[in-house]
Amino acid sequence: MPRAILNLPLLVILMGLSSLTMYVPAAHAAIVGPMWVARPFFYGGSILLICTAMLAIATENYRPRDVGTSQLLAFVGAFFVLPPMLALPFHQAMPHLSFVDIWFDMTSALTTTGFDTFAGQAPLPNSMHLWRALVGWMGGLLILVGAGRILAPFNLGGAEIMNAKSTAQKGIQRNSSQHLVKGLFIIFPVYGTATVLLWLGLIISGETQLTAFCHALATISTSGLSPVGGMAGTNSPFLAEMLVFIVLALTLSRRFYGDSIMTTEGLHWVKDPELRLAATVIVSICALMFSSHFLALSQTDAVYGILPALGALWGFLFTTLSFMTTTGFISQHWPMAQAWSGLDNPSLILIALAIIGGGVATTAGGIKLLRAAALFTQVSRELDRIILPNSVGGRGKAARQLRREGAHLAWIYMMLISFLMVFLLLCLSLIGLNFENSMPLTLAAFSNTGPLLSLSQEAAIALVDLSILEKALLGLAMILGRLEVLALVAVLMPQAWQA
Numbered sequence: 001m002p003r004a005i006l007n008l009p010l011l012v013i014l015m016g017l018s019s020l021t022m023y024v025p026a027a028h029a030a031i032v033g034p035m036w037v038a039r040p041f042f043y044g045g046s047i048l049l050i051c052t053a054m055l056a057i058a059t060e061n062y063r064p065r066d067v068g069t070s071q072l073l074a075f076v077g078a079f080f081v082l083p084p085m086l087a088l089p090f091h092q093a094m095p096h097l098s099f100v101d102i103w104f105d106m107t108s109a110l111t112t113t114g115f116d117t118f119a120g121q122a123p124l125p126n127s128m129h130l131w132r133a134l135v136g137w138m139g140g141l142l143i144l145v146g147a148g149r150i151l152a153p154f155n156l157g158g159a160e161i162m163n164a165k166s167t168a169q170k171g172i173q174r175n176s177s178q179h180l181v182k183g184l185f186i187i188f189p190v191y192g193t194a195t196v197l198l199w200l201g202l203i204i205s206g207e208t209q210l211t212a213f214c215h216a217l218a219t220i221s222t223s224g225l226s227p228v229g230g231m232a233g234t235n236s237p238f239l240a241e242m243l244v245f246i247v248l249a250l251t252l253s254r255r256f257y258g259d260s261i262m263t264t265e266g267l268h269w270v271k272d273p274e275l276r277l278a279a280t281v282i283v284s285i286c287a288l289m290f291s292s293h294f295l296a297l298s299q300t301d302a303v304y305g306i307l308p309a310l311g312a313l314w315g316f317l318f319t320t321l322s323f324m325t326t327t328g329f330i331s332q333h334w335p336m337a338q339a340w341s342g343l344d345n346p347s348l349i350l351i352a353l354a355i356i357g358g359g360v361a362t363t364a365g366g367i368k369l370l371r372a373a374a375l376f377t378q379v380s381r382e383l384d385r386i387i388l389p390n391s392v393g394g395r396g397k398a399a400r401q402l403r404r405e406g407a408h409l410a411w412i413y414m415m416l417i418s419f420l421m422v423f424l425l426l427c428l429s430l431i432g433l434n435f436e437n438s439m440p441l442t443l444a445a446f447s448n449t450g451p452l453l454s455l456s457q458e459a460a461i462a463l464v465d466l467s468i469l470e471k472a473l474l475g476l477a478m479i480l481g482r483l484e485v486l487a488l489v490a491v492l493m494p495q496a497w498q499a
Contacts, residue, residue, distance in 0.1 A: 314331065316341075328354070
């Protein structure tokens with residue numbers, strides 16, 4: 001990348017990349033139609049690219065005093081500036097849709113939340129589905145690069161759990177743009193290769209090219225955006241689910257993207273607290289829900305076959321991993337799994353998994369596995385001390401950091417996010433939204449898991465019917481959930497956070 005471009009402010013670079021990306025749906029619509037979709041994206045991308053170029057010329061000589069803080073501000077500002085920009089060609093192509101609704105949908109896509117904003121409305125053209133999935137994919141890549149090269153040096157985004165405060169802003173003051181590009185070159189090969197391989201695999205499994213591409217983008221970015229309503233709408237759902245399941249494992253730990261985001265010194269990947277906790281939770285839930293069927297039938301003469309049993313087990317396994325990674329794809333076997341479990345509402349388990357979320361510094365949302373592991377480790381240690389007061393925790397420096405300072409910071413984050421959830425819930429209720437709708441919307445927005453709405457109640461929530469204020473509050477909640485509220489604390493009170 002030319003040095004002149006690297007010296008530009010980060011937000012200007014992101015605006016330019018977003019403008020260039022608009023040519024992708026324009027080319028798709030020009031080839032397969034309709035042309036009335038291609039023109040707004042081509043003209044919109046060209047005009048926005050010209051405006052970005054003018055802004056780049058105006059800020060060419062801008063040099064911030066604090067490069068690290070400038071990058072952090074730009075990263076946070078991107079989630080406020082880019083969605084309206086990304087919504088412009090969409091609105092020009094579909095003028096009958098409200099711009100607020102499109103902005104809400106673009107915010108949902110960029111934060112990898114994946115709300116199905118236009119469910120129940122007239123079907124969107126295929127190029128629009130491509131654009132939504134592509135925005136979600138770009139949002140996932142932005143999160144990966146930003147987590148490792150912007151948030152981690154400030155001990156944000158989960159880095160505060162394992163790192164000491166003395167490492168804050170280490171390495172970000174020098175050649176910050178080159179620092180970001182280096183991270184991109186390390187992450188993108190894994191991110192892009194996984195996307196392409198999954199796309200080809202889904203095509204081989206029987207999906208159409210567009211559906212396969214959108215599902216590949218939605219899986220690796222955990223946005224869950226689908227042009228056919230999820231995995232059940234594919235031509236070969238079981239094989240497609242197997243391929244998606246493999247790629248979803250990438251969002252359980254930052255380790256799969258190489259040593260470019262965060263390092264966990266002293267811990268082998270087998271002992272990684274995130275991977276161990278994820279495996280324990282998924283296996284335990286699947287085992288309990290699967291075995292409950294046999295317990296219910298232990299005193300009956302009912303007969304069940306091996307295929308329904310395997311189908312139910314796969315439904316548990318795929319859906320639990322999907323919601324833990326905040327993707328939200330539902331297995332075609334989930335209805336069978338629900339009936340098999342015998343529970344009145346097993347969807348509550350999926351909601352809890354989405355709130356926990358996936359690995360730190362990954363595309364997954366939620367509270368994150370590392371924070372949950374820190375709290376679990378600290379609780380386990382306290383219980384051990386009750387039984388054996390003179391015992392020694394051990395397990396090395398990394399484990400001590402995890403259960404001491406890490407658990408303390410994880411608890412602070414839990415309290416902050418819980419307070420914000422309750423505050424948003426109260427605001428939505430005061431505006432006039434009933435509690436049955438406010439609760440799932442709040443959980444889905446802060447956990448960045450839009451498909452939670454399809455599990456929470458019998459009647460789906462019509463997002464387009466929400467008021468402008470309700471959509472604005474939910475949009476802010478999605479951004480807070482994606483950035484994690486500590487990032488805004490560091491922006492608003494940098495001295496307090498770095499102290």
